[in-house]
Amino acid sequence: MNSGTQAGNPDDGVVNDVGSIDILGFAMRHRSLIVLSTIVAALTTVGAYAIAQALPGTTTARFQITLTFKGAAKGQYPNEAPFSPQDLVGGDILEPLWKAQGLEGRIELADLSRSITISRTSRDLTLLESEYEQKLANAKLTASERQALEAEFKSKLDALAKTDFTITCSTDLLTPGEAERFVVAIPAEWARRSDAAGASVYDFPLPNPKQFRAATEQSTEGGGELRELMARGERLRDFTARLVLTLDELSRVPGSELLTDSTGDTIEDLRQTVNLIQQNLMMPAYVDAMALARNSSPAEYSAVIEVRRHMVEHAKAESTQRSEVLHDAIRRLSVDQSPRRTDHDGPDQQNERGIIANVDGTFIDRMIEQAVQNRDVEYRRELSVRAIAADLELADHAARVDFELWLERAVEERTEAGKLDVAETTKRLISLSNQIADLADRTREILVAVSRRNLNPASVLYQGDIAPVVTTERPVSTRNVAFAGVGFWFVLLGLSAVAGVVQDRRRALA
Structure with missing residues (x-):
């Protein structure tokens, strides 16, 4: 077997003198296929991105508020009537806003009610939850250890302020502007109605x-x-x-x-x-x-x-x-x-109990x-x-x-x-x-x-901590479209390489 057979035909440009594939020469001969694959992949990615942007996304608006009236943490209005955070998102609050903002033709009241939620939240609460999520995620914890951590978490949770809440509107039937205006109007409408109903009136025993x-x-x-x-x-x-x-x-x-x-x-x-x-x-x-x-x-x-x-x-x-x-x-x-001594406790052990x-x-x-x-x-x-x-x-x-x-x-x-x-x-x-x-x-x-x-309802019953945060989540994210486009491009390049190899073999046989 001669060396020409091992090295291949020098005129092919497919294999060099040491038996390696001449990638540069291969790419130069089939550059038209590579350029075509790139153009097709780019056009496909741009089209997919345009379609993804055209699809209706889910708009989520969040508005953080702090209830400032006396008794909020205990579940009482200033006049000692019972209070619940669900009062802010009740039907008697949402329906007037739904009509006043002209949303009847955009979304049904029942769908809007399901898209509105209120949850207790604060920075301290988030940090506390994150800390104990990591601790409780340890698979090596025994039942007693897990129970102790849960009890510790509950005691710290109860010690946090209970007046910070987040009102969330998540729906694909409203624009970002509409969702933002709606969540901002919810606590204002609740405060106005509560004040009109006497919830913010001092409960003094003044006789008639x-x-x-x-x-x-x-x-x-x-x-x-x-x-x-x-x-x-x-x-x-x-x-x-x-x-x-x-x-x-x-x-x-x-x-x-x-x-x-x-x-x-x-x-x-x-x-x-x-x-x-x-x-x-x-x-x-x-x-x-x-x-x-x-x-x-x-x-x-x-x-x-x-x-x-x-x-x-x-x-x-x-x-x-x-x-x-x-x-x-x-x-x-x-x-x-009262502390009790046990038989196995020495004097030094009792002094160190709970410290080390x-x-x-x-x-x-x-x-x-x-x-x-x-x-x-x-x-x-x-x-x-x-x-x-x-x-x-x-x-x-x-x-x-x-x-x-x-x-x-x-x-x-x-x-x-x-x-x-x-x-x-x-x-x-x-x-x-x-x-x-x-x-x-x-x-x-x-x-x-x-x-x-x-007791001005807008300034005393609650206050907005920060401006509403509005995000829109598309069915297909831009990142996923980009990854898919790159993957499709590699697939086309692979097919182009296969087609180029086939063409080179045919040319060599001819």
């Missing part, structure tokens, strides 16, 4: 002065004058007490001290006026009314007083029992959580124990809050019992003093009732001003 005046001006019929006098005194005392409570709570609202009523008086001025009337005018008139009732019908008066005393003492007894039960639960929890993590099985046990202790801390905190509330309620009932005892002594002393006049006492009660009702009207003026200033 109109009804109070109507009850005061009712004429008495024969035989019931003294009973009506006693009822007027009770209404006046209760109305004044609620007005004092309203003024006290309203004075704690930021900015309320700067507002005035129609006469120029501030909250503090109204408080002082009401306190002066209550202490110096209302209570003496009330004692006179009770003394007149006692003189008129001692048996009926005694029955009424006995019932009142029994009710306040019974309420105090219930509050006392509730307070004792809660404090006993706290004491038992403290005893159960052992590599043996006790480390996992301590992680589980820590998770349980976290839950116990939450339970203890809840018990403490309930115990404080029970103690405050008990103090209130104790004050009412003391008041009833004082009232009995004051009425007895006033009865013994004599010089009681029904007409004069009635006139005093009516005059005081009108004064207190006028003060309640002026208090309402300030309350309305505070609500308008401090």
